[in-house]
Amino acid sequence: MDVAVIEEWEESELSLLETLDHVLNRGLVIAGEITIAVADIDLIFVGLNVLVSSVETAHEVLRKRPTE
Amino acid sequence: MKLYVYCVAEDVETLDQPILGISGAAVRVLKLKDLSLLVTDLETDAVPVTGDNALADAAVVRSILDRTTPLPFRFGTVVGEEQLGNYVSAREAALKAKLAELRGCIEMSVKIISDQIQPEPRPQDPAQGPGATFLAAKRREILGDESNAARAAEVSQWLHKQLSSLIRNEQVTLRPTDKMILSAAHLVERGKVGLYREKLAEMRQNRRDLHFLLSGPWPPYSFANIELELKTQFGVS
Numbered sequence: 001m002d003v004a005v006i007e008e009w010e011e012s013e014l015s016l017l018e019t020l021d022h023v024l025n026r027g028l029v030i031a032g033e034i035t036i037a038v039a040d041i042d043l044i045f046v047g048l049n050v051l052v053s054s055v056e057t058a059h060e061v062l063r064k065r066p067t068e
Numbered sequence: 069m070k071l072y073v074y075c076v077a078e079d080v081e082t083l084d085q086p087i088l089g090i091s092g093a094a095v096r097v098l099k100l101k102d103l104s105l106l107v108t109d110l111e112t113d114a115v116p117v118t119g120d121n122a123l124a125d126a127a128v129v130r131s132i133l134d135r136t137t138p139l140p141f142r143f144g145t146v147v148g149e150e151q152l153g154n155y156v157s158a159r160e161a162a163l164k165a166k167l168a169e170l171r172g173c174i175e176m177s178v179k180i181i182s183d184q185i186q187p188e189p190r191p192q193d194p195a196q197g198p199g200a201t202f203l204a205a206k207r208r209e210i211l212g213d214e215s216n217a218a219r220a221a222e223v224s225q226w227l228h229k230q231l232s233s234l235i236r237n238e239q240v241t242l243r244p245t246d247k248m249i250l251s252a253a254h255l256v257e258r259g260k261v262g263l264y265r266e267k268l269a270e271m272r273q274n275r276r277d278l279h280f281l282l283s284g285p286w287p288p289y290s291f292a293n294i295e296l297e298l299k300t301q302f303g304v305s
Contacts, residue, residue: 016123018283019123023122023125023140023142025289026289026290027143027145028141028142028145029142030141030147030155
């Protein structure tokens with residue numbers, strides 16, 4: 001994926017955020033309806049088979065870098 | 069045994085090369101009703117939300133993007149094989165129609181950041197009590213919100229006008245945050261991606277007051293219509 005960055009963001013950081021935004025927030029849903037907002041951190045889910053314990057988990061996901 | 073489902077696509081018989089998916093497990097192609105689904109066999113009913121798993125999910129969907137336009141499932145889609153079969157059988161026509169609609173296209177993402185506009189605070193009256201001070205601050209906050217909303221609407225209209233000839237569809241969210249006034253997903257035909265990039269570069273030059281974050285190409289996550297499920301689920305057509 002190409003990422004054109006105008007802001008002072010690291011490309012890897014933007015790439016991960018963009019990936020999380022797409023993968024977590026969008027796409028077909030088989031059962032139930034959900035809302036997961038990662039960048040804004042209000043992280044809610046209903047009826048999806050993911051394990052999210054708390055809003056802190058979202059922070060942790062955001063903090064974690066692919067190189068870690 | 070459960071299946072983790074990444075995406076559904078047309079005409080994918082095999083993967084070009086082996087790829088690891090969620091939790092480092094293998095990915096295989098499952099054929100159902102002439103449709104190809106990329107899946108991983110799972111022993112568990114759920115997957116943890118981690119950066120690695122999210123990136124693995126994205127990488128699997130992306131692995132076939134060069135040869136076809138897949139319809140991605142949302143992260144965390146874990147189902148039994150029978151449930152998946154029922155889902156595909158019940159929605160076969162809708163899924164095929166959606167794949168046909170998206171065929172030959174990819175998604176590009178644009179986020180636009182603007183410095184927040186806030187009305188100038190008036191000099192505080194030394195005799196003003198705490199109640200009046202609070203109300204004055206609230207008034208400034210409301211005026212700032214209205215100003216930002218108007219700015220987001222203006223930028224949205226400008227963006228659409230600039231790009232309308234290059235996009236087939238769009239999903240625009242205004243003011244996801246105070247700074248990020250607009251987030252847009254554009255469905256772009258593969259042959260027009262170069263022109264789309266050139267146009268965005270030109271637009272950047274013309275709007276120095278805005279900051280652009282452009283990413284893509286993506287599988288069409290934003291155009292995998294959630295209404296497809298809701299309509300089917302509740303029997304609304």
